[in-house]
Each structure stands twice: as structure tokens, then as C-alpha cells.
Amino acid sequence: MNIGILGLAASGKSTLFTLLTGQTGGARHDATSSGMAHVPDPRLDQLSALFNPRKHTPATIRYIDVPGIETEQGREGKLNIAELRTTDVLMVVLRAFASDVVPHPLTTVDPIRDLARIDEEFLLQDLMVVEKRLERLKKDRAKRQSPELEREQKVLLRCLEVLEDGRPLREESFSDNEEKLLRGFTFLSLKPILVVVNLDENEVGTNPFKNPSWATWLDRSAVAFTSACATLEGELAELEEADAAVFMEDLGLEDRALNRIINQSYNLLGLISFFTVGEDECRAWSIREGTPAVEAAGAIHSDIQRGFIRAEVVAHDDLLQAGSLAECRKAGTLRLEGKTHEVVDGDVVHFRFNV
Ligand SMILES: Nc1nc2c(ncn2[C@@H]2O[C@H](COP(=O)(O)OP(=O)(O)OP(=O)(O)O)[C@@H](O)[C@H]2O)c(=O)[nH]1
Ligand SMILES: [Mg+2]
Known part of the structure; x- marks a missing residue:
């Protein structure tokens, strides 16, 4: 499951790729790079706070930074099609920032025109x-x-x-x-699209999609929209968590654009998370919506799928409220489920198996 990052040259693809994955390889505009991003999930954080495990393992998704093609004549707006075919979701980065230093390949800044071209x-x-x-x-x-x-x-x-x-x-x-x-x-x-408008520093905190010119795009199926200012996200990433929070409050920002991008990517991939908990590890696992328990077990290990006996299932908020699995058992919120039970987003699951 991976997400291809594409867009016209100098739209901020590699800058966002590096921020999403922590991989600097994406800074080169002549080669494809791939890297993993952690899926931020406050539910998993809360479970870890309860169990205080040795290991905390969020879900991950893969981003692939596909360069805009450069030609001898200069920077052109072409796309690297072959590289994109193998991806599951396309993240289209549209440039809305102005810069005299980095020219736009089509001279003027016009994200809707660029999106129309790409589509x-x-x-x-x-x-x-x-x-x-x-x-x-x-x-x-x-x-x-x-x-x-x-x-x-x-x-x-x-x-x-x-x-x-x-x-x-x-x-x-x-x-x-x-x-x-x-x-x-x-x-x-046919692939779902995440449109990311890369805002100018002066436009941070504004909603570009309020502009009526976006209207015909917004209600399309399998397309999600968000905005970020790559430069600002870079500055936030340099700060301590507390300082970043103050900075964001000053700017009137409610959440981190990077988190939003990852969460929207995850949704467009059609993935949901279930959790396993314990003193060793609290971990999020990715499955498709509607996955039966026995297949969800296979996301962890094929042995657990093969030797599946039962799944012990509790909703994460019931567990957080009760404080322990034992209390959930007493309260009856911890249920025993069979192979065909569909695992729900946010469930905490313990598989019983025998091989
Ligand atoms: N002012 C401003 N500059 C930005 C922003 N995002 C990226 N840039 C700058 O634009 C230039 C191109 O950014 P990249 O992230 O390399 O763009 P890219 O889309 O990967 O470019 P190619 O791979 O060459 O197609 C760099 O100099 C960035 O610093 C932004 O939000 N604001
Ligand atoms: Mg690049």
C-alpha cells in the first residue's frame, strides 16, 4: 500500500516527502525515493499511556516521491507516469506559494489550472x-x-x-x-486522489477551498482536499512540541498539516486500525474495512491466522474507561468473537490461537 507524491516541478513535493517520512533522499529532483510515515493516532497514544509498554508501534504508510521531469530546455510540467502506476493513492501537490527564487514551470501560480492539467x-x-x-x-x-x-x-x-x-x-x-x-x-x-495545496507563508491559516473556483472540484468522488505550507511545517518540525504548540496558536492553526495529510492518505487507502496491547508492546495494525477477525489475525502473523481459535475484542474507549482488560471482562465489554466477526476501527483485539 503506497502513496505516490506527484505534481508539477517545484511545487514542494520533496519538501513534503521529507517532512512526512523523515527521509532526506527526496530532496533530489532527479530520482524517485520512498519512505515510511507513522500514522498519528491519539487512541494508540492513550492506550500506551495506560499500559506503559516497552514498545509503542504506530501504523505506517509508504510515500513515494516521484520527480517532475526536467528537460534540456528547462523545467517542464510533465509527469512521470510509469512510476505512478504502481501506487494505490495519488497525492497531488499543487503550488500556491509565490517565489522569485524558484520559478513556477508555467510562470504563474494557479493551483486549479495545475490540477486540471494533471487530471x-x-x-x-x-x-x-x-x-x-x-x-x-x-x-x-x-x-x-x-x-x-x-x-x-x-x-x-x-x-x-x-x-x-x-x-x-x-x-x-x-x-x-x-x-x-x-x-x-x-x-x-481510477486511483483516489489527495489534493494538497502548498500555501504561501502569507496565506497560512486560510482555507484556499473557500474560493468559489474550487466548487466544481470539491464534491467529486474519491478526491480529498487539504492544504499545508511546506515551509512552515518545516519550521514546526524543528521546534520542541510545546514551542510548536505556542507557535501554532499564534498563527491560529488547530492541527498539524502533516498529520492531516497522513490521516487522509490512510483513509483514501481504505485502511482502518485495530490495536494490540500489553506491557511489551502497544501497536496499531492496518486492515481494510470489513476484514473478518481471522484475516485480521493474518495481518499480525500467518500462524495466528492458521491456528485461530477466538478473538477477544473490546472497543478502545471501553478499555480506556475501564482501565484494564480484567475490568472489561467483568463489565462484559470484552467479547469473544469467532472467525467471521468483522473487526471495527479502534477495536483492541487479542487473538487466541493454537498451531
Ligand atoms: N516559499 C515557499 N517555498 C517553498 C515551499 N515549499 C517548497 N518551497 C521551495 O520550492 C523549491 C522546490 O521545492 P521541492 O520540494 O524541491 O519541490 P519539488 O516539487 O520536489 O520539485 P521537483 O522535484 O524538482 O519537481 C525549494 O527551494 C523549496 O524550498 C513553500 O511552501 N513556500
Ligand atoms: Mg522533488
Whole structure:
């Protein structure tokens, strides 16, 4: 599960990548770098405060910093498509900061124009893939008939219609079977998008999306929006927690943009967390929504999945309120659940297994 960071050249991708992952490799604009970010979760922090474990392990997600292409003529606004295909979510960094030192590749600062360009590029790339495959299918079907080929052709013709209509594939609903068919094509316009507007220092604390020009974008499906000022986030990262809090209050900021970006990325990946607790370790584990207990066990270890007997489950707030698992057992909030029980976001789970 990973998130590709993309955008036009000099939009602040690498600066944000470095802040998200703590990896400086992303500062180079000629190579792809990847790094992990911790998913901030106050629920896990509270559980750790209760258990005081030797190890505190948050969930992680991977970011990939995909450089904007540079050409001999100078810095262009092109995207590195091939690198993006393998990612699950696209984080589009849009430049809203002005700078005489770092020129914008299209000269003027206009984040909505840049987003429209990038989205159009996704559509064009997908259209090329669809057309090519449809041509091939036509030839193949002339030679032999098969229900699979027919199904594939049918869904691709629908994709063609959507794309020619200027709409991204993420706005179309596909059945599970169709989705499976489409997966191999790694369509860019099918991936969920996190739009991050990189604000100018003078605009910190303002909401860029209040501008009516954003209206047509905001209600689209599988697109989330947020803003940050990469420079300011960098300054905050240098400060002690308490000083950062004072600084943020002065600026009227309620939360850290980096945390918001990571949490939104996590949601767009379709992930939720359950926790394991104890004196050894309090830890968050990532699963997809609707995962049955026996598969959730597999997120920890395949042995636990294989030898699954039962899951002991308690909601994190019940545990925090009761103060211990023993108290939860007494109060009846700790439940024994079987293989098919769907694990819920924020559950504390202890698996009983036998191998
Ligand atoms: N003023 C200002 N400058 C910024 C901000 N974010 C990034 N920059 C500057 O813009 C320049 C480019 O930032 P990068 O993070 O390298 O941008 P990038 O998108 O990774 O660029 P490429 O990889 O070359 O496409 C650097 O000099 C940054 O210091 C910001 O929020 N405000
Ligand atoms: Mg870069």
C-alpha cells in the first residue's frame, strides 16, 4: 500500500516527502525515493499511556516521491507516469506559494489550472491504454470467441466512453468483477486522489477551498482536499512540541498539516486500525474495512491466522474507561468473537490461537 507524491516541478513535493517520512533522499529532483510515515493516532497514544509498554508501534504508510521531469530546455510540467502506476493513492501537490527564487514551470501560480492539467494527463494516459487494448481485443476476438474477452471488451468500452466524455474512471462505479478485470491496467484516473495545496507563508491559516473556483472540484468522488505550507511545517518540525504548540496558536492553526495529510492518505487507502496491547508492546495494525477477525489475525502473523481459535475484542474507549482488560471482562465489554466477526476501527483485539 503506497502513496505516490506527484505534481508539477517545484511545487514542494520533496519538501513534503521529507517532512512526512523523515527521509532526506527526496530532496533530489532527479530520482524517485520512498519512505515510511507513522500514522498519528491519539487512541494508540492513550492506550500506551495506560499500559506503559516497552514498545509503542504506530501504523505506517509508504510515500513515494516521484520527480517532475526536467528537460534540456528547462523545467517542464510533465509527469512521470510509469512510476505512478504502481501506487494505490495519488497525492497531488499543487503550488500556491509565490517565489522569485524558484520559478513556477508555467510562470504563474494557479493551483486549479495545475490540477486540471494533471487530471487531464491522467485521462489521456488511460485513454491511450484503453484504446490500445481494445484494438488488440478486436483482433483476438476475430480469431476466437471467449466469454472472458467479451467481458473485458465490454467494460473497456465503458471506460472508453467515460474517458472520452472527459471524466475520470474513479467517478464511475464498477462491479467487483469489473474492478478485478480493470486492476491489471493500473489506470491513473481510477486511483483516489489527495489534493494538497502548498500555501504561501502569507496565506497560512486560510482555507484556499473557500474560493468559489474550487466548487466544481470539491464534491467529486474519491478526491480529498487539504492544504499545508511546506515551509512552515518545516519550521514546526524543528521546534520542541510545546514551542510548536505556542507557535501554532499564534498563527491560529488547530492541527498539524502533516498529520492531516497522513490521516487522509490512510483513509483514501481504505485502511482502518485495530490495536494490540500489553506491557511489551502497544501497536496499531492496518486492515481494510470489513476484514473478518481471522484475516485480521493474518495481518499480525500467518500462524495466528492458521491456528485461530477466538478473538477477544473490546472497543478502545471501553478499555480506556475501564482501565484494564480484567475490568472489561467483568463489565462484559470484552467479547469473544469467532472467525467471521468483522473487526471495527479502534477495536483492541487479542487473538487466541493454537498451531
Ligand atoms: N516559499 C515557499 N517555498 C517553498 C515551499 N515549499 C517548497 N518551497 C521551495 O520550492 C523549491 C522546490 O521545492 P521541492 O520540494 O524541491 O519541490 P519539488 O516539487 O520536489 O520539485 P521537483 O522535484 O524538482 O519537481 C525549494 O527551494 C523549496 O524550498 C513553500 O511552501 N513556500
Ligand atoms: Mg522533488
